[in-house]
Amino acid sequence: MKKIYLIDGGKQVVCLPGATLHQLEKMLQRIGREPHSVIGSSCIGASVLGGVCNNSGGALVRRGPAYTEMSAYAHVDNSGRLHLTNHLGIQLGYTAEDILSRLDQGNFSDPDIIDSTSAGSDHHYAEHVRRVDENSPARFNADPRRLYEASGSAGKVMVFAVRLDTFPIEKNPLVFYIGTNHPHELTDIRRHILTRFEHLPISGEYLHRDAFAIAHKYGKDTFLVIRHLGTACLPILFSLKARCDALFDRMPFLRPYLTDRVMQGLSRLFPDHLPPRIKSFHQKHDHHLILKVSAESGGETRQFLSDYFSRAEGEFFECTKDEGERAFLHRFAAAGAANRYRAIHAHEVEDILALDIALRRNDPNWLESLPPDMDKSILIKLYYGHFLCHVFHQDYIVKKGHDCTKLEQRMWKMLDQRGAEYPAEHNVGHRYYAKRPLREHYMHLDPCNCFNPGIGHTSKNRMYAEKKALPTDSDAELLKRSSSL
Numbered sequence: 001m002k003k004i005y006l007i008d009g010g011k012q013v014v015c016l017p018g019a020t021l022h023q024l025e026k027m028l029q030r031i032g033r034e035p036h037s038v039i040g041s042s043c044i045g046a047s048v049l050g051g052v053c054n055n056s057g058g059a060l061v062r063r064g065p066a067y068t069e070m071s072a073y074a075h076v077d078n079s080g081r082l083h084l085t086n087h088l089g090i091q092l093g094y095t096a097e098d099i100l101s102r103l104d105q106g107n108f109s110d111p112d113i114i115d116s117t118s119a120g121s122d123h124h125y126a127e128h129v130r131r132v133d134e135n136s137p138a139r140f141n142a143d144p145r146r147l148y149e150a151s152g153s154a155g156k157v158m159v160f161a162v163r164l165d166t167f168p169i170e171k172n173p174l175v176f177y178i179g180t181n182h183p184h185e186l187t188d189i190r191r192h193i194l195t196r197f198e199h200l201p202i203s204g205e206y207l208h209r210d211a212f213a214i215a216h217k218y219g220k221d222t223f224l225v226i227r228h229l230g231t232a233c234l235p236i237l238f239s240l241k242a243r244c245d246a247l248f249d250r251m252p253f254l255r256p257y258l259t260d261r262v263m264q265g266l267s268r269l270f271p272d273h274l275p276p277r278i279k280s281f282h283q284k285h286d287h288h289l290i291l292k293v294s295a296e297s298g299g300e301t302r303q304f305l306s307d308y309f310s311r312a313e314g315e316f317f318e319c320t321k322d323e324g325e326r327a328f329l330h331r332f333a334a335a336g337a338a339n340r341y342r343a344i345h346a347h348e349v350e351d352i353l354a355l356d357i358a359l360r361r362n363d364p365n366w367l368e369s370l371p372p373d374m375d376k377s378i379l380i381k382l383y384y385g386h387f388l389c390h391v392f393h394q395d396y397i398v399k400k401g402h403d404c405t406k407l408e409q410r411m412w413k414m415l416d417q418r419g420a421e422y423p424a425e426h427n428v429g430h431r432y433y434a435k436r437p438l439r440e441h442y443m444h445l446d447p448c449n450c451f452n453p454g455i456g457h458t459s460k461n462r463m464y465a466e467k468k469a470l471p472t473d474s475d476a477e478l479l480k481r482s483s484s485l
Contacts, residue, residue, distance in 0.1 A: 002019050002020070007090075011033075014090070015048040016161055035164070036164060037059070049150075052068055052071070053150060053151070054426070054427040055146050056141075062126045064122040065425070066164075068163060069149070070163035070164075071088065071161065072088050072099065072161045075156075075157045075158070078447035084096040084100070084160075085149075089113060089114055089115025090112050091113075120164045132194050136360055137358035137360055137421045137424070140422070142434065147441040153442075154428075157445050157451065174324075176293070176301060177317055177319055178289040179285030180286075181314070188312075198300065203388075205387065206287070206289055206290075207331055212334070214334070214338065215333045218337040218338075220273060222336055223326075224273060244258075245257075245258075261343070264344055278327055285315075292324070334382070335384070338395040339352065341397060349398065353395070353396040353411075355396075356394075356424045356425050357394060360390070360420065379398065428456040434455070438456060442456065
């Protein structure tokens with residue numbers, strides 16, 4: 001189930017259901033290439049197929065979310081009959097037994113490739129993200145542009161394999177660290193880079209001062225483990241931690257979150273892990289942007305930032321290789337720091353409310369401002385994300401005694417009013433309402449409603465018997481339905 005096959009000299013791959021992004025990344029490194037996603041989820045054992053089925057990812061500016069038009073999957077038609085569809089563009093035989101057997105054995109070669117025109121990634125995303133004046137998000141989980149068979153299927157078909165593009169590893173990339181106290185300066189930088197630069201950056205990661213501080217203290221052990229042991233050990237360590245938690249939770253004489261407390265205590269024994277220049281920017285600036293560009297874009301980026309900050313109030317510096325690696329690793333550690341904070345301060349924290357949102361590409365007011373009564377219910381707001389595509393992760397550490405569900409519903413309403421889409425990367429699951437294009441995708445793939453019924457608050461009955469009771473298709477009605485839960 002974990003098999004991966006290289007085709008066309010490694011320019012594409014065929015992945016079976018158990019293949020992980022980390023496994024794929026290691027395989028491709030040997031030939032100087034990399035998978036679609038190399039940030040974040042590739043470090044903790046996420047599967048390749050899971051990313052495709054959920055349209056996940058998109059942190060790398062040129063590539064967009066995981067997407068393919070080539071897959072092999074089983075589906076049930078409207079009469080209840082099961083079929084196997086081979087749209088991998090590879091000749092594998094004509095019966096289900098032959099196709100699955102040859103996939104399992106890797107029994108195919110270049111002459112069996114019969115389709116080289118279907119997309120193994122979103123070939124138009126780079127052009128799409130450059131359109132900064134569009135009144136819609138650059139990417140979000142349920143974007144109709146990226147709903148195609150297995151892509152965005154979310155369990156409505158049974159996927160056996162996907163065929164994906166791979167990409168050359170960037171040689172000698174450069175990292176620029178930007179700090180400012182004025183959000184509009186980052187807006188200016190984003191718009192100029194996306195509309196004027198000849199080559200798009202590799203990535204552009206945003207970190208607010210508060211998220212920086214929490215990650216610095218509560219993400220230190222994650223940083224150190226990855227830095228010194230590598231990402232390969234993370235799935236093993238997470239599994240070990242889960243087993244320890246399960247054991248210790250059954251011992252009433254032990255305080256909750258014992259493993260988190262021990263790990264946090266051990267992290268304090270190690271010296272500071274962040275370079276002085278980065279820590280200095282934290283002291284001076286509320287907003288941080290970490291910009292990674294290719295070597296061929298280095299001169300253009302350096303010149304633009306020098307000219308811009310000669311008249312603006314923020315500042316930047318060009319990272320050394322070590323500083324750049326540490327900056328991005330610190331940004332990654334921010335994603336889990338809120339959970340550690342909750343564990344250490346359980347007596348103060350009700351829960352964490354985590355949102356991943358996609359703002360309109362032309363939205364200049366990307367920094368959120370909450371009403372005072374909502375602000376009072378939150379201990380800490382953690383803002384970080386993928387700035388160039390306007391996708392943000394917003395983690396709220398809610399004070400003890402406050403209703404997280406009601407708070408989230410109010411936030412949904414505010415996001416609807418801003419024209420944002422959510423979730424941006426993590427799928428609707430059974431928490432959010434699927435809008436019409438996504439519902440139609442689910443119903444087309446699974447007309448009998450026998451795979452993953454109820455996802456996106458669709459009907460759980462056979463043939464979607466309750467579909468008339470679903471929210472109407474207008475955004476206003478969806479807003480009314482979600483805000484009255």
